[in-house]
Amino acid sequence: MKPGHTGKTDRHHAGRSDGTGHQAAVSELIGAIVLTAVIVAGVSIVGVVLWSQPPPLKVPSLTALISNQSCRIGIYHDGGDVLDRQAFRIFVDGADQTANFQKKGATSPWTMWVNGDTLEYAPSTCPQTPQRVDIVSNDGTRAAVIATAFFGSYQPLGLTPTPTPPPPAPPVVADFTSNTTSGTAPLAVQFNDTSTGLPVSWSWSFGDGGISNVQNASYTYQTHGRYPVSLTVTNASGGSNTMIKTDYITATPSPSWYSCSWSYRKNITIQHSQVSGTQSNFPVLISLGSDPDLAAHARSDGYDILFTSSDGTTKLSHEIEKYASGALVAWVKVPTVTSSADTTIIMYYGYAGSPNQQDKNGVWDANYNAVWHLTEDPSGAAPQMLDSTSNAYHGTSAGTMTTSDQVTAKVNGGLDFDGSDDYLSTNYVQNGVTAYTIEAWIKTSTTSMQRVIVHDRGSGAGRSLTLSIGGTYPGGPGVAGGVGYGVDSDSIYIGRYSTTTVNNNNWHHLVGVWTAPAGTAIAPAQFSIYIDGTAAATTDATVGTAPLSPLTGLGGTLIGRHSPWNTYLLSIIDEVRISNTVRTADWIATEYNNQNSPSTFYSLGSQQQWTC
C-alpha cells in the first residue's frame, strides 16, 4: 500500500452514507476516471488463462472504466461486447465478488452488462483499499482475463490492458453422409457434406477411381464392389482434414450372383452374327486355350466351373471335355441363341470345395442318339470312346489302335484312323428312323476311294443310312473329295454325292440329313449334304430297288469301316454325332461357326469377383 492512500481515499469518500449519496459519488467518480482509466480488451493475446484447458472459444471484448473511491468500486462499460451475467466474473484482489456487484440504477437483479452500464460494489468493511480488479470471461469450464486494473493510492491508475486473443479459427473436421450405402449396381449415391469448421473446398474420392470437388457430390457406381469413400476438406486458412470410411458403399452384383460359394465369374457373349436363325437348347462349344483367371482360381479338376444364363442364377447343363491349368473345352446347353441379338451366358468358378458341377448327359437333347467327342485313349479298357448322351453307346476301338492314335483334332482330341484296320464299333443300332442326321469332322490324307465315315449295315443287308467320303465304288457316282449320304444295303444305294469337294489335310465339317415319312419310298431328293456349314451341290444316286421309310440298320453302328466292302477310313476323325431328327441348315451353319472358330463365336468378358 502506498503512502497517503488512506487519506486520499477518505476525501473522495466523504459524504457517502446512503444510496443517493452513493450514486452521486459514482457519477462523479466516472467522470473523473474517464481521464485516467481505460481498459482495452479484445485486441491481442490473452495475458492470463486462468483455466487453461482447452483454450476459450471466444473472449469477449470490453472497454471499461474502473475506479475505486471511498471504498466503493465502480466499473463503467465503455464499449465492446454485451456481457452476459453468466459469462464472466469479477475478482477483487483475487476474490470472486461478482455477486456483490450491482448495476447502477437497477431495481432488479441484472442479467446483461451493456455499454453505458455501471457495475458497483461497496465492500462491507470500510475503509478498504482494493488493489486489483480482474474481469474474467467464464464459460463454465474455462476463462480468460478480459481486463485487469490496478488501483493506485487514491484513484485508478496503473490500469493494465490485458489483450485478449482473436478467436482461433475453429478446426476443420471432415465428415459426410449419403442417402444410401448399398444397392444393386449401377448404384447412384447422393453424398452430403457434414464437415464442420467452415470448409471452403471439398475433395471426394469414391473408391473406384471416381473423384469430385463438389460439396455435396452425386456419384454412380457402375460396377459391383465394396468401396471406401474419402472426403478431404480445407478451410479458408489452409487447414484441412480427411475422413475415410472403409467399405462405405456396397454395390451388389447385377445380374445376381449364382451363389456365395463362388468367387469369380465371366460373361461369355455369343455373337449374333455367328448364329443362323434362332436355335433352342443349342450345345455351345466353349474352348479356352489357356485362361489365366481359371488357372488361378478354378479347381485343378475344374469341378467348380459352371455356367448360367444371363440372369446369373439359372444353371445351364454343361459337359467338360477337357480341363487342365486354365485350358477348357466344354459344351454348354444354351436355351436360345439367335441371329437377332447377342446371347450372354455366365461362367462361374472359384469354389475350392465344389463338387463336380457337370451335367454331361443334360447337354444333349433327346434327339441325339449318340455323341462321341473321341478324346479318349483308344488303347484303354473297352469301351474306350464314350458317348456323352444318356444312351451310353460307347465305342470300342479295333485295329490295334495305340495311345498315339489319340491326336490333336478339331475339338480337343480325335482319333487317327490308319486306313488299314482301325475303326470303332458300337452297339448303337439305327432303329426304325424316319429322320436322321450324321455329323463328323474329318481331316483326310486321301479321298481317292470311297470310305465310310458312319454306317450301320453290319455284314448283312441292313438299311443303313451311311455317311461317306471319297471316290466311286461299284454303282455309285461319287468323286474324289465328294461327300456321300444315302441308304446302303445289298445291291442298293439311294442318296446323293456332293460335287462340292473337300481338300486333304484340312479339317472339314460333314453333315448328312435325311427324312421321309413312314411308308414313303426312299429317294435322292430326301437327302441333303452340308460341307463346312453350307449345303453342298450334289448329284443323285439310285442303285437298286428303293426301300421304304422307316429305315433300320443291322449289327451296330461302325465308325470308319464298311463291313461288306471291308474298307477303312484313312483320316483323322472327331466329334461324331447321330441324331434321329433333321438338323436344319441354320442349326448346322451355327454348329460349324461355333466349332470351327470358338473364339470368334463368342467374346469373353473380364473377370468379376464378389464375396457375399
Ligand SMILES: [Ca+2]
Ligand atoms: Ca474331340
Ligand SMILES: [Ca+2]
Ligand atoms: Ca491299325
